[in-house]
Amino acid sequence: MTLSATGVSIRFGGLVALNNVAVSVSPGEILGLVGPNGAGKTTLFNCLTGVSKPQAGKVQLEGRDISRLSLADRVRLGIGRTFQTPRLDLGSSVADAVMLGFNPRLRQSIVSACLPFSKARRTEDDLSSRARQLIAEFQLTADPDSSAGELSLGHLRLLEVARALASEPRYLLLDEPAAGIDDVDRDLLADAIRNAAARGLGVLLVEHNVGFVAELSHRMVALVSGEVVAEGKPAYVVADPQVVAAYLGVHHVAA
Amino acid sequence: MNIKRRTALASVAGLYALSAFTLASAQSSGPIKVGALIALSGPAAAYGAEERRAIEAVFNQVNAQGGIGGRKIEVVVRDTKTNPTEAARLANQVIADDKVIAIIGATTGSETLAFADVAMRAQVPLFPMVGTPSVTDPEKPYSKWVFRMSVPLSTDLPASMHRMVKDGKKRMAIFSEEDAYGQQGAAMAVELAKKLGVEVVENISAPKTATDLTTQATKIRNANPDAVLLVTASTGSGGAFLRKLQQVGLNVPVYGMAGIVQKQIITSGGTAAEMLIAPALVNPDEAGPLKELFALMKDNGGVDGFGAVLGANAAAGVVAALKSGATTGAQVRDAMEKIGSIKGYAAGPIKYSPTDHDSWGPETLIFVTVRDGKFKNL
């Protein structure tokens, strides 16, 4: 009952980005994936979400091989994600941006979407109020109809978490959510992640910032040069000599 | 609130229904309005401008002499922009708003066809200044309302080819433009060549927008013809084609259509224009039998080519019908079929009948060529 990658290898030309990597996240668990720049964190993240396909090994969701499924298919199966750089229509309202998150769970026909008094209309009111609840819960803004472009980077990251949660995922994959945001937003974010795990979601947290992850994770995996060098309790991984060396730059890691 | 809204709705609906049933009322006083839908811009603008001058000259002359039974003729000129959709919209406009009783135009065949049905339903006769055969196709109901005011392709093309045979030519190459006129003309020429015993050694066409005709000219030269038939009404591409023939070194007579006898062909063709032999409605450099036209246009910008002939005759046709007592579109239509020869501005008589809405026969044509930058009668 996990989301797992086993024996995953990816190379870009001559560069080995991932070499026989195995990670797995269980429901209710917060797994921190750390590593210096160029360690292969993002490549592994892309592999799990479906942006890129592994050249060897497989990605499994609760026993089912999903290596060949598209990003869209995986979202529908319950793998929610956020982006390193928030991706959303900055011109739309905060409410609309969050409401987009309900889409993977909806099967709406175009005809229904176009017609007045249709099922889509009733759904719309329901979605709107659920989005407003999420906005309140995450303290995104006082006015859900205001433009998303007015939010700070930290709030945009929170918005992405809220949007991902709207799709009712079983696994939540976060790509460097804490980079470049202030302490207040970081605490809000940490609460949101803990709450999600408490509700039974498996959370994969990809971070460059070891401190934030160590504080939050139940378990950590450290990647260096495309290989897993340490895995286990945060305290243990943080103290691992290879991890320390990689972060301190004793090993020169190609970007 | 609700009642107020209902009253408002009802009154809007009432007014709206009223607008639907407003009928065009026939006018009995004030000026007689005639529409002129002419291409004053776009590809056919070269003809349109001259057509307009001639039409206005004729009506001004009639008005100066007191009009028709005391009523002046007012011409409503609209620019169709050489675009069928625009032409149809403008036709609706002059029929509905200006209540014209006849429309002179359009300048091109597809523009005319775009409003032929509209005009027929409104009982407004049309006087298109086009050679395109289908505007008077007797199988189409609208043809009853259409009186061609130009020489049809079925007159000038055979005239040109007969001349070719008379000049002893046996091997003909055809160059046409890729439009309705060019394609119908090329097909007609191939048919006629069989009957006349002329061999078609090359039959080639170019898009209207083609900027380089080297390929076409070279192919024609390589086919080694002793005459070329030029099926286009466009002086721009006609001139460019003549220049190309000269460039690739082919020096045989080029037989053209009436539409090409315009002063622009001499400008655009240069010395290559001297290869041209064409049946013409008018020689812009020699009045010949068209003294009245030259007199009419003397103070109205002069005669540049056949646009003046078409415009002047179309206007003269409308005037003749009005003078016979017609006051509505339907009466103008009926008069056109009955009044016999129209005293117009062409080399030969123009006379319509219930079975002939083309009229313009070979006697309206004079053969010309180019010498020293001027048209010369043959």
Place this chain on the structure above:
Amino acid sequence: MSNEAKLWTAPAVIVVGFCIVMLLGIAQPSLHTTMFTIGLYALIALPLGLIYGQGGTISMAQGSFAALGAYTSAILCTRFGFSPTLSVIPAVVMPACVAFLIARPILRLPELSLALVTLSLGTVVAVGLQRGGDFTGSFVGLSGAPPLPLVGNHPVWVATTLWAVVLIVVIMYSHFVHSARGRSLNAIRVDRLLAESMGVNVPFDLSIMFAIAAGIAGLAGWFYVHTLGYIAPDSLGAHTSANILFMVVLGGRRAVLGPVLGATFFTFANDFLPGAETHGLFFGTILVLILLLSPDGILSPQAMRVLRRLFSRRDRVSRARLPGTAEVTEASR
């Protein structure tokens, strides 16, 4: 602004605008046929607003799809004795199918290439129609298409029917943008990766939208040919496609009513401009000016927000609570 107001503002504007112009038509009857022209352009432009403004997918083939619909119907009616009531179905389905088939390979292209590819698609259609011999009527085109069913040729009823269809399209468009499907399409414009991560099957959704846009253009073509009774290769085509894109961009590609406003402006401007030669100059200048001032056209989201703020009651109340602004408002009156 309440949800209901969001959904029904645009249709209400259409109904009111239409009634006003048609009433003015009592004094000037040609307004009725002018309304037909505007409605025709609006019907071709609206779905382009949808796929371009919402979906970020440009198309320079709308005019050609309209021509395809017009020709399909004209050929069926004049050669095979169909009635226009029946031929409306193939007139819509035919361009939609063509669009759907070609959509998948071309819709991946970046905007500029897509514009060029769809433009050359128009050329292919035009050449096909010109070379179709007697079947398509070649360069001369086809005449003799029967008038519209029920309403016949009366300009008022023809315009009313056409605008009823425009109204239906506007209603559906308004509802669509405020639906999950609409947000999916919007996500595709913003970022395809975002759309995919929201479970959107991007190639399929875009193809469907492209096909729907072509189908509606085909319907406009059907109106065209059965109103004028004539269609030629140069009636609707590449120049129409370019004008339609102009209307969408000028009127506001993001707003539901943008294309309708663009069509209205374009048609009326035509009457006040001297010749076709100056059109390019005039429309080009207007376009550059508008896009410099407001990159999303006249009815841009920014402009709409300003309007909404001006008219929103809640905003007025909150302004009144701020003493400073209240004074300014009082003083300015």
